[in-house]
Amino acid sequence: xxxxxxxxxxxxxxVFDVVRLIPHGRVSTYGAIAAYLGAxxxxxxxxxxxxxxxxxxxxxxxxxxxxxxxxxxxxHHFKTPTTMREKLLQEGIMCDEHDQIVNFNEVFxxxxxxxxx
DNA sequence: TGAATGACTCGAT
DNA sequence: GATCGAGCCATTC
Numbered sequence: 121x122x123x124x125x126x127x128x129x130x131x132x133x134x135v136f137d138v139v140r141l142i143p144h145g146r147v148s149t150y151g152a153i154a155a156y157l158g159a160x161x162x163x164x165x166x167x168x169x170x171x172x173x174x175x176x177x178x179x180x181x182x183x184x185x186x187x188x189x190x191x192x193x194x195x196h197h198f199k200t201p202t203t204m205r206e207k208l209l210q211e212g213i214m215c216d217e218h219d220q221i222v223n224f225n226e227v228f229x230x231x232x233x234x235x236x237x
Numbered sequence: 238t239g240a241a242t243g244a245c246t247c248g249a250t
Numbered sequence: 251g252a253t254c255g256a257g258c259c260a261t262t263c
Contacts (some may be wrong), residue, residue: 131260149245149246150244150245150246151243151245151246154245159258159259160246160247160258160259161245161246161247161257161259162245162258162259162260163244163245163246163256163258164243164244164245164246164259164260165245165258165259165260165261166245166259167243167245167246168244168259168260169244170244171243171244177246181243182244185244186244187244187245187246188241188246190244193243193244193245194244195244196244197244211240228249239263240253240254240262240263241254241261241263242260242262242263243259243260243261243262243263245257245258245259246256247255247257248254248255248256248257249254249255249256249263250253250254250255250263
């Protein structure tokens with residue numbers, strides 16, 4: 121949205137930057153990203169950032185961000201409810217009929233792992 | 238200006 | 251171990 125305030129844009133850009141760093145075939149969580157940005161309590165804001173990500177930069181892999189149990193809670197915000205699952209499948213990430221990542225523990229990517237590089 | 242909402246998470250029962 | 255409720259923080263009406 122073009123109504124993003126500069127001060128808030130900084131927070132959203134930080135979120136976008138972390139999401140863009142998620143490796144291909146991996147996923148992360150709203151809480152993990154929020155915690156990495158020092159706003160552990162603001163997981164919902166990460167969701168808002170993902171919503172805006174479709175408008176500010178379509179290249180942001182928002183489909184790689186799920187909730188803490190690996191559920192595709194944001195699928196309805198994509199073009200179609202199946203778009204999120206389709207994109208994950210293309211990256212080798214399997215989801216069950218409940219739109220939950222099967223091997224979530226294996227594909228989960230922690231932003232804090234960047235600090236170990 | 239104030240209240241409600243939301244792609245969440247954690248703690249208590 | 252599972253379920254319920256409250257907290258958080260920016261955006262929108």
